[in-house]
Amino acid sequence: MSEVAEIAGGLRERNKREKLTRIRAAARALFAKRGFEATTAREICERAGIGTGTLFLYVRDKRELLFLTFEEDARRIFAEGSSAAMRERDFVAQLMALFGRFIAYYARDPAHAKALVRELFFREHDSSLMGRLTLEFGAHVADLVAKAQARGALRADLAPMLVANALFAHYGYWIQGWLGAGLVSREGAEDGLRRTLELQLDGLRARPKKKGTAR
Amino acid sequence: MSEVAEIAGGLRERNKREKLTRIRAAARALFAKRGFEATTAREICERAGIGTGTLFLYVRDKRELLFLTFEEDARRIFAEGSSAAMRERDFVAQLMALFGRFIAYYARDPAHAKALVRELFFREHDSSLMGRLTLEFGAHVADLVAKAQARGALRADLAPMLVANALFAHYGYWIQGWLGAGLVSREGAEDGLRRTLELQLDGLRARPKKKGTAR
DNA sequence: AGGAGAAAATGATCTTGATCATAATTGATC
DNA sequence: GATCAATTATGATCAAGATCATTTTCTCCT
Numbered sequence A, B: 001m002s003e004v005a006e007i008a009g010g011l012r013e014r015n016k017r018e019k020l021t022r023i024r025a026a027a028r029a030l031f032a033k034r035g036f037e038a039t040t041a042r043e044i045c046e047r048a049g050i051g052t053g054t055l056f057l058y059v060r061d062k063r064e065l066l067f068l069t070f071e072e073d074a075r076r077i078f079a080e081g082s083s084a085a086m087r088e089r090d091f092v093a094q095l096m097a098l099f100g101r102f103i104a105y106y107a108r109d110p111a112h113a114k115a116l117v118r119e120l121f122f123r124e125h126d127s128s129l130m131g132r133l134t135l136e137f138g139a140h141v142a143d144l145v146a147k148a149q150a151r152g153a154l155r156a157d158l159a160p161m162l163v164a165n166a167l168f169a170h171y172g173y174w175i176q177g178w179l180g181a182g183l184v185s186r187e188g189a190e191d192g193l194r195r196t197l198e199l200q201l202d203g204l205r206a207r208p209k210k211k212g213t214a215r
Numbered sequence C: 001a002g003g004a005g006a007a008a009a010t011g012a013t014c015t016t017g018a019t020c021a022t023a024a025t026t027g028a029t030c
Numbered sequence D: 001g002a003t004c005a006a007t008t009a010t011g012a013t014c015a016a017g018a019t020c021a022t023t024t025t026c027t028c029c030t
Helices: A002-008 A010-034 A040-048 A064-086 A091-108 A110-121 A128-150 A160-180 A186-202 B001-010 B010-032 B041-048 B064-086 B093-106 B112-120 B130-152 B162-181 B184-200
Strands: none
Touching: A002 B130, A010 A040, A010 A064, A064 A091, A064 A110, A064 B093, A091 A110, A091 A160, A091 A186, A091 B093, A091 B162, A110 A160, A128 A160, A160 A186, A160 B162, A160 B184, A186 B162, B001 B093, B010 B064, B010 B093, B064 B093, B064 B112, B064 B130, B093 B112, B093 B130, B093 B162, B093 B184, B130 B162, B162 B184
């Protein structure tokens, strides 16, 4: 009896898991229908079939629900983006394949994406959830960099993570310009990102005019 | 009589201006003492000597108080940074002189700066206040770029604003890594920024060591 | 099985940002 | 100066996120 309970995790554990699943499903559905700010915690509780106080035993605050619903999507997009990137040859095309998947995802509901990205960029308590995801994401981009270096497409004298930082900066900038400040459209963000990535590859410094510096 | 009133803007106008000044002063003092989130709108109203409902006749919401208090600081920092930049010769040093002033300002109260920067990056209703400031700031950086191009320090074949975008991206990234996600210290942010700016100048693309065939 | 103790759930309650009907103030007009 | 419309101020009130004392559920031990 106790063994089964341990294997199954115990009734208590099982109930908790089920509740969390219900909460996630309720939050996802309501966020999709009404958006993040417009859905109240009470609505989520009602839909999930729990008391209003119970919700905050599972998430520290309402914003953590964003991560909860985003996590599975993020993994999927990330996986799709990664394999799409592997199918590209050009380095910038690889990056755009990866970043572009997230952009496409955000474009499906920009208002919700705005809330999401704001919390991602300015998260309060390091929800280990997103922390881990961010690290994985960073490691993967660093890996793309390392591979590009290995095949001679990029300078090999730089730490991949340093380069990944520079690349992320451009991604974050255009995402924020699109979703955050509303300065550019989705297409504007994609074009801007692509152009600044190219610029990052080519560099800004004036070089002595010699033969052969390809453009 | 009416002329004096017109010159002074009328009693009504004068009262409004004074109230706004009192609100700004109250908000500034309380934010400095307790931080943004910990100070309540009611406290600000009490200190400013106005009713609780009156506050929201002057600002759309509490977050707009951040802009209200930041505006004057921002102009000062911006002016100081600009003149400091002009005293530098190296382009990256110029940028660091400008960006570094803001970093130093944020470092005086990182928790408050975090709230501020979040609202700056993800502002809701384009408070024309900050919109204008952002444009001025961007224009100035673009001007630094144009001057650097003119003296041959930068490639001259690029639109200054495109280049300024790329530079801002790095600034925003490290600010956000420091204040937003808490991944690096202030020093880490400054070092990271300087290094990625250098990287932005040099470029990432592998170049033939000799005049040889460039791909 | 039964009961003690721990863990989890609940909804009343608190806090605080924002709203709104009502009241006070201002300025034009006679 | 009195009247009246328009503007501005006010605090009661609302809405919603979060908390907390109380109740319910589960687990383990005899």
